[in-house]
Amino acid sequence: MSSATATAALPSGASVLASFPDILVLPEFVFGGLVWILVASTKVYMEISQGWVMFVSVFCFVISTLLFLLYLCGAHGGKSAWVALDAFYQVIASLFYLSAAVVQAYTTIQMKDVLGKFKDYQIDIAAVVFAFAVTLTYVIHMVFSLLRWKSS
Template sequence: MAATTGSLPSGLAICVTLPDLLYLPELVTGGLVWILVASTHVEPPNPLAWVMFVSVFCFVMTLLWVILFIAGCHRNASAWAAADFAYHAIAALFYLSAGVDLAFITFLMQPGDFRLYQIDIAAVVFAFTATLLYFIHAVLSSLRWKHF
């Protein structure tokens, strides 16, 4: 599967081209971070606000981005390629900061309730997985943008 050059895919073509193939794993891992963090109890709850913001924001924006690409709303391909790179680079940076924050909170947490501790560890793993996916998408998007 090669990245497209000269034009951006639309419709179901985003399901077979790189970096657009990464949208589904980004949505799944981001949704899992959102669900896992929402299912835990941390005192005080404020430190996880950033993690929740990042997971919800990136999930919604990625879903909107997918819908726009499927609908073929990208007329000026060069500008959309640049915006695709910018969004995924920002999302990778956001998820990196949220993953570090979540890992630090989990590290400080006393594993009194081992089930909640395991949920937090899973959320940390998925946060860093989402970071990696968004970073790879940003790199591949920058290469695609370079070809315009």
């Protein structure tokens, strides 16, 4: 695999799936999708906080999918503005997911005694775990995207 510091250009085509940090989009899809599914499958008691988690998971899933498809198609054409856009998006996604993970954890702690079923509590715990997992993945992607942007 190539390093983010070795090349300052974004990959295109199938090389997106063979380059680091761009391959991290796959765990971002999986963990982000799981957060989305798990939060949507429980009874919502705190609409504001869990609404934020849903917004972040759907927003990041859609934008990551769009960028991934654009990179696969080679729509960026090797321009350095796309490197900056990628770095900017990774920073925003990392901050959004960190806030969503903290909010989901707080909501889960607050709802421990309120939740009617232990199963709902377990699902909320799983959502917290995957929210922090996707946050870590986005942070790693962000660091290497910022290094690529700096070297471009």
